[in-house]
Amino acid sequence: MTGLLPWLEWAGVAVFALTGALVAARKQMDPFGFALLGTVTGIGGGTLRDILLGIRPVPWILDPTVVVICLVVSLAAFFTAHLFEREGRAKAILWADALGLALFTVTGTAKALGADAPAISAVMLGVVTATFGGIIRDILAGDVPLALRRDIYVTAALAGAIVFVLANRLLSPEVDDLLGFAVVFLIRGLAIARGWSLPQYGGRG
Incomplete structure (x- = not known):
């Protein structure tokens, strides 16, 4: 996992930058x-x-590689976003976001564990890593953040972070990233494909 972490971080940055673009x-x-x-x-x-x-x-701040990745992806998307069909753009954003969500859940949880954070704190930091950028994106764009809608979003990141920590502690660091990623992407992907959502508050009579 240690050797893969920078590459996974860069991949997550690129995918999330694409969703913003x-x-x-x-x-x-x-x-x-x-x-x-x-x-x-x-x-x-x-x-x-x-x-x-x-x-x-x-x-x-010291190594702006991730900022450069964001800028390159964003400006490339400015010239290529028309390739996404208008009616399919919303779905493309959701699927790209699901991929970024899974990648960032893994890298965020791994980095927190690497900094000797307790397991519960590592799980929460994994969720923060995976969701906060999207929250900022949606607020700046004038949308209700995905994390605050009925969509199964934060729940997917939370489940993946928990699986990552359990696999790291009980199984092997060799498989924690794969299992964590798979859980997040599977849950979020099924929610997108089948329209799953959490119950919505409907008021009380």
Whole structure:
């Protein structure tokens, strides 16, 4: 896992940056809007996680690789977003977001465990890493964040983070990333494909 962690982090950053850029396309933003939404989506969750872990300065300040990835992906999407069919763009955003959610759940939980955070804290930091960037993206775009809708979203990240920690502690660090990723993507993917959602508060008579 240690050797894969940077690559998984970069992959998650790229995928989440793409979701931010696709939202910018849906909102018909200019290149700056693409870059802004892509960047805050790509690095928002990891930045909050590192701040909560007490990492100073935040790693991307000294090594801006992830920022460069966000900018490249976002600006590339500005010229290619039209390739996504208009009616299929929302689905593309959801599936790309599901992939980013799974990747960031794994990397966030792994980084928290690597910083000697207790298991429960590592689970929560994995969820924060996976969801916070998307929350910022949706707020800036004027949408209700996915994490606050009926969609099974945070629940998927929470389940994957728990499985990751259990696999790391009880099985082997060799399989924790694979199992955590699979659980998140499977739950979120089924929710997208089958329209699963959590119960919604309907008031009381």
